[in-house]
Amino acid sequence: xxxxxxxxxxxxxxxxxxxxxxxxxxxxxxxxxxxxxxxxxxxxxxxxxxxxxxxxxxxxxxxxxxxxxxxxxxxxxxxxxxxxxxxxxxxxxxxxxxxxxxxxxxxxxxxxxxxxxxxxxxxxxxxxxxxxxxxxxxxxxxxxxxxxxxxxxxxxxxxxxxxxxxxxxxxxxxxxxxxxxxxxxxxxxxxxxxxxxxxxxxxxxxxxxxxxxxxxxxxxxxxxxxxxxxxxxxxxxxxxxxxxxxxxxxxxxxxxxxxxxxxxxxxxxxxxxxxxxxxxxxxxxxxxxxxxxxxxxxxxxxxxxxxxxxxxxxxxxxxxxxx
Amino acid sequence: xxxxxxxxxxxxxxxxxxxxxxxxxxxxxxxxxxxxxxxxxxxxxxxxxxxxxxxxxxxxxxxxxxxxxxxxxxxxxxxxxxxxxxxxxxxxxxxxxxxxxxxxxxxxxxxxxxxxxxxxxxxxxxxxxxxxxxxxxxxxxxxxxxxxxxxxxxxxxxxxxxxxxxxxxxxxxxxxxxxxxxxxxxxxxxxxxxxxxxxxxxxxxxxxxxxxxxxxxxxxxxxxxxxxxxxxxxxxxxxxxxxxxxxxxxxxxxxxxxxxxxxxxxxxxxxxxxxxxxxxxxxxxxxxxxxxxxxxxxxxxxxxxxxxxxxxxxxxxxxxxxxxxxxxxxxxxxxxxxxxxxxxxxxxxxxxxxxxxxxxxxxxxxxxxxxxxxxxxxxx
Numbered sequence: 131x132x133x134x135x136x137x138x139x140x141x142x143x144x145x146x147x148x149x150x151x152x153x154x155x156x157x158x159x160x161x162x163x164x165x166x167x168x169x170x171x172x173x174x175x176x177x178x179x180x181x182x183x184x185x186x187x188x189x190x191x192x193x194x195x196x197x198x199x200x201x202x203x204x205x206x207x208x209x210x211x212x213x214x215x216x217x218x219x220x221x222x223x224x225x226x227x228x229x230x231x232x233x234x235x236x237x238x239x240x241x242x243x244x245x246x247x248x249x250x251x252x253x254x255x256x257x258x259x260x261x262x263x264x265x266x267x268x269x270x271x272x273x274x275x276x277x278x279x280x281x282x283x284x285x286x287x288x289x290x291x292x293x294x295x296x297x298x299x300x301x302x303x304x305x306x307x308x309x310x311x312x313x314x315x316x317x318x319x320x321x322x323x324x325x326x327x328x329x330x331x332x333x334x335x336x337x338x339x340x341x342x343x344x345x346x347x348x349x350x351x352x353x354x355x356x357x358x359x360x361x362x363x364x365x366x367x368x369x370x371x372x373x374x375x376x377x378x379x380x381x382x383x384x385x386x387x388x389x390x391x392x393x394x395x396x397x398x399x400x401x402x403x404x405x406x407x408x409x410x411x412x413x414x415x416x417x418x419x420x421x422x423x424x425x426x427x428x429x430x431x432x433x434x435x436x437x438x439x440x441x442x443x444x445x446x447x448x449x450x451x452x453x
Numbered sequence: 454x455x456x457x458x459x460x461x462x463x464x465x466x467x468x469x470x471x472x473x474x475x476x477x478x479x480x481x482x483x484x485x486x487x488x489x490x491x492x493x494x495x496x497x498x499x500x501x502x503x504x505x506x507x508x509x510x511x512x513x514x515x516x517x518x519x520x521x522x523x524x525x526x527x528x529x530x531x532x533x534x535x536x537x538x539x540x541x542x543x544x545x546x547x548x549x550x551x552x553x554x555x556x557x558x559x560x561x562x563x564x565x566x567x568x569x570x571x572x573x574x575x576x577x578x579x580x581x582x583x584x585x586x587x588x589x590x591x592x593x594x595x596x597x598x599x600x601x602x603x604x605x606x607x608x609x610x611x612x613x614x615x616x617x618x619x620x621x622x623x624x625x626x627x628x629x630x631x632x633x634x635x636x637x638x639x640x641x642x643x644x645x646x647x648x649x650x651x652x653x654x655x656x657x658x659x660x661x662x663x664x665x666x667x668x669x670x671x672x673x674x675x676x677x678x679x680x681x682x683x684x685x686x687x688x689x690x691x692x693x694x695x696x697x698x699x700x701x702x703x704x705x706x707x708x709x710x711x712x713x714x715x716x717x718x719x720x721x722x723x724x725x726x727x728x729x730x731x732x733x734x735x736x737x738x739x740x741x742x743x744x745x746x747x748x749x750x751x752x753x754x755x756x757x758x759x760x761x762x763x764x765x766x767x768x769x770x771x772x773x774x775x776x777x778x779x780x781x782x783x784x785x786x787x788x789x790x791x792x793x794x795x796x797x798x799x800x801x802x803x804x805x806x807x808x809x810x811x812x813x814x815x816x817x818x819x820x821x822x823x824x825x826x827x828x829x830x831x832x833x
Binding site: 162165168170171173174177178181182272273274275276277278279365369370371373374375376377378379380413416417418420421422423426427429430 | 561771
């Protein structure tokens with residue numbers, strides 16, 4: 131009996147995340163009179179979930195490497211503003227997209243340089259850059275919303291690529307799946323993934339093994355920056371306007387999604403599957419609660435409770451699994 | 454005496470190391486200098502942008518140019534100082550709770566345009582909803598003894614602070630938000646309750662004409678920041694109108710903040726969860742902006758739910774054209790910033806104390822044209 135109990139507790143944290151998520155989705159489905167599974171709701175989730183999901187996947191990889199990035203909530207509006215400014219200036223869509231992805235990479239690189247060369251915690255670095263880039267966006271844009279449609283060509287390639295549907299499936303969820311597959315392959319099948327885990331688990335030991343931990347972390351930071359830039363364009367085309375308030379709160383939601391998915395705050399453990407489960411949980415909780423008819427003013431309280439419960443269970447499971 | 458080979462090698466190694474150290478140190482210093490330069494440059498840019506009034510954008514609409522020319526002539530005649538701007542040497546301070554909202558960018562534009570026109574200096578504090586910070590900024594402003602302070606009075610705790618400023622000889626008047634019993638000199642802004650009443654009346658009238666039964670209809674009012682003064686006062690006005698039309702079922706919905714995706718997600722879920730909803734009135738700009746997409750996400754057709762709200766953001770204007778949004782209130786917030794300077798000057802010059810209601814301009818598909826014309830200029 132004792133060994134059976136021990137076996138149950140030694141399951142990977144992702145399994146616990148999956149069990150709890152299935153439980154939550156079942157509750158949402160039953161108590162919402164099956165509205166949760168309606169085509170309209172699933173389609174809306176498919177369109178909206180990737181906004182946080184895509185960038186949270188990058189944050190997951192960075193957290194596994196042992197670092198944080200709080201500045202994504204400012205990178206998103208900044209990159210969005212760069213994109214619309216380029217389109218307004220007459221640049222082509224593809225060129226603008228490439229420039230914006232480059233800007234995202236540079237923003238990630240700046241975070242990496244300050245953290246690694248300055249030897250300061252990434253929490254502090256990215257807290258500073260979060261405030262810096264948001265201030266830049268506010269001053270540069272004047273906080274004014276800018277409509278996108280007047281600056282799009284008649285046949286917008288990026289609108290087709292980023293906001294259309296394929297057999298009724300929003301293309302945004304396809305992007306999310308694609309990014310998840312690519313990052314999953316890198317983390318779990320490529321040597322670089324081993325470097326990420328080793329760096330996050332024990333940086334000193336990783337260095338002794340010959341792993342270039344600085345380069346590893348730099349690539350992770352830049353990946354987050356590029357994904358934030360991608361999300362900025364996804365959002366811009368879906369909302370059809372630039373808003374300086376894009377991405378507010380994403381930094382903590384992304385970290386919460388990763389923790390729910392079993393990624394350790396200390397680094398060195400976690401998986402893309404876990405991140406996906408955490409993202410789905412974070413993005414469906416408030417929808418599910420509202421569909422159940424929970425008073426909307428109480429939704430935030432419920433979200434807080436679910437995050438804490440998830441976090442406790444998954445973190446405890448993670449410790450048992452490792453031990 | 455010839456040095457031994459080993460000693461020579463050691464000397465060369467030391468030289469190499471110190472060169473490496475020097476280069477490494479040099480690189481660190483260079484990086485630090487670049488970062489410091491970047492920070493200083495950005496800081497200087499921000500300071501310059503905030504302090505100096507920007508050049509006024511030329512308004513191309515002929516009617517506006519004529520109005521500006523006439524006003525300038527009249528003012529020159531009044532002050533008897535042709536060529537000299539009337540408020541030169543004056544300094545006005547706007548202390549607001551605004552921040553992460555495009556609304557305040559237009560207020561600021563109005564302030565900057567008026568300051569340039571009148572030849573005075575003006576600053577605006579955007580305290581991001583932080584009352585304690587706003588009160589600190591107010592006290593700092595009082596200490597600077599400006600010509601006048603325009604204050605967003607969004608809490609009863611402002612009363613003693615405003616009285617104290619008046620006692621010290623610093624004129625204080627209210628803009629954007631007002632509170633009963635506050636000793637401010639006068640008020641410029643939208644009457645939020647009246648604005649809520651106007652939009653509510655329009656939405657409910659339209660719905661009843663379409664055959665919606667008010668006894669069974671449900672009204673939802675999404676808000677970005679539950680409990681904030683703007684939402685509370687607007688909802689009061691809307692509920693006054695609802696009572697007149699016999700609508701009893703309503704809910705004020707927490708839309709989850711200022712982030713567009715979160716707002717859209719919650720509004721969509723709400724419409725799916727509450728098919729009895731027939732009226733939707735956003736209490737702020739962002740929640741109104743996302744209504745159209747949320748209604749589409751929920752599978753609603755234009756006019757199925759009579760929707761409206763506040764401000765003229767791109768999503769709201771698109772919704773007006775597509776028929777999802779029936780009407781919206783333009784707060785004309787440009788006038789709040791503009792008249793803050795004008796009225797501050799008029800008080801300083803001749804003791805005028807005008808109360809001006811700047812808001813309640815109803816925009817629908819018939820009046821959308823003028824909004825679209827001036828929206829790119831950040832005037833509407």
